[in-house]
Structures are given as C-alpha cells and as structure tokens.
Amino acid sequence: MRHLRAVLLLLVLALTSAACAVDEATRDPLTGAETGGWVAESIDELDEDLEDDIEDPIQPGTGLDDEEADPGPDATARAALADVEDFWSRTYEDVFGEPWEPIEGGYWAYGPDTEIPPCGEALTYQDVAGNAFYCPIDDLVAWDAVNLAPDLYERFGGFTLGIVFAHEIGHAVQARTGDLERYPTIVLELQADCFAGAWTADVEAGRSDHFEVTVADLDRTM
Numbered sequence: 001m002r003h004l005r006a007v008l009l010l011l012v013l014a015l016t017s018a019a020c021a022v023d024e025a026t027r028d029p030l031t032g033a034e035t036g037g038w039v040a041e042s043i044d045e046l047d048e049d050l051e052d053d054i055e056d057p058i059q060p061g062t063g064l065d066d067e068e069a070d071p072g073p074d075a076t077a078r079a080a081l082a083d084v085e086d087f088w089s090r091t092y093e094d095v096f097g098e099p100w101e102p103i104e105g106g107y108w109a110y111g112p113d114t115e116i117p118p119c120g121e122a123l124t125y126q127d128v129a130g131n132a133f134y135c136p137i138d139d140l141v142a143w144d145a146v147n148l149a150p151d152l153y154e155r156f157g158g159f160t161l162g163i164v165f166a167h168e169i170g171h172a173v174q175a176r177t178g179d180l181e182r183y184p185t186i187v188l189e190l191q192a193d194c195f196a197g198a199w200t201a202d203v204e205a206g207r208s209d210h211f212e213v214t215v216a217d218l219d220r221t222m
Helices: 002-013 043-050 072-096 149-156 160-179 185-204 215-220
Strands: 036-040 107-110 130-136 142-146
Touching: 072 107, 072 142, 072 149, 072 160, 072 185, 130 160, 149 160, 160 185, 160 215
Parallel strands: 107 142
Antiparallel strands: 036 107, 130 142
C-alpha cells in the first residue's frame, strides 16, 4: 500500500481548504424541519442514533451515487465522530500516557435557521457558515450541516466527512496535550492533519467500526 501511504502524507496539504459554502437551505439537518438544531451530548448518544441509520461499514464511494443503502451526510457525520472518538479512546493513552477524555461539550450540527454553538461568545450563522470547527473553550465539535456537509458528501464522498471530523477532533487532542497553547496556528493545523492521517491508517488497517477506505477515496478527499 505504498500509494496509500503517499496519499496520506499529502493530506496535510488538502484539509485546511476543505470547508466551502454552497447554496443555502433552511431545514433541520437531521429531521428535515424548517427550524431547530441538533446537539448530541456524548459519544454514547451518537452510537445509539447510529444503530438504525447505517449499515456498517460505510462503503468506499458512499455519497457518490443514489443507492437506497446510502446513509446520507448526517448519519455519515455522526458515524465519523463516533469512529474518531473510538480511535482516540483506543490509542491516546499509548501515545500520551493517560486515558482519553471524551468530548464534553457535545457535537453540534447547525445551519442558517438552527441554534448556533456558543464557543464562549454569541456567534451568528454568518460567523461560521460553511465551516466545521473545534471550540476549545467549550470542548465541542460543530459543523454546518446545511451548507458544508451535504456538498462535501455529494462531491467527494462520505470518507471526506470522516477526514474533516478527524481533523477537528485532532484539535481536541491538542487541547488535551497542551499543544494548543504551545504552537503557532500553522503547526497546529498540520498536526491536526497528521492526526487525521493516523485515523485513516487505522481505518485502512481494518479497525474501524463504521468505515472502509480505498486509494480512490483518498484521491477524492484531496
């Protein structure tokens, strides 16, 4: 898998430009309602929601066709968050010498007409439109489920969403190690990309509950 390893190295050049805005919609990202938002408070809640929504694992190329088994971007996002947290729960202590602390502030899927995650201040949708981010103040992961996730899913496939969330949770790793306070932004972004590559290698090794990956998936992610 020399080609696969080479592509993993190139991910550091691709992920920082992954977020992009698309045509606006006005619906709840999970229920389809015109107003409201979604907050999952814990990894256990994510796992419970996934039981009825996806057939494991999410296959390579998911999101690029109209097959009935396609789980959709919302379920894929939840699967990615659950999978990446599971990865760190298995590996963090071996690397950093102490147990992984799960995300405490929850997981926020937002849109133009939903509640916006706080992140220490009163954010507006315009502040975070078309984006995904980790907020160290409130220890939460948030993403635009209306104008980011569906576009990435349909254009680049479900594994691309996995990479986005692996990168954002990489910042949560930095918050736990103290690196967020030690290094400049460019180093932190590259390190978060490296953490996303580590999760990708774990998927490629067959240890993921929710994903499989091929070189074609990584090419699309780039």
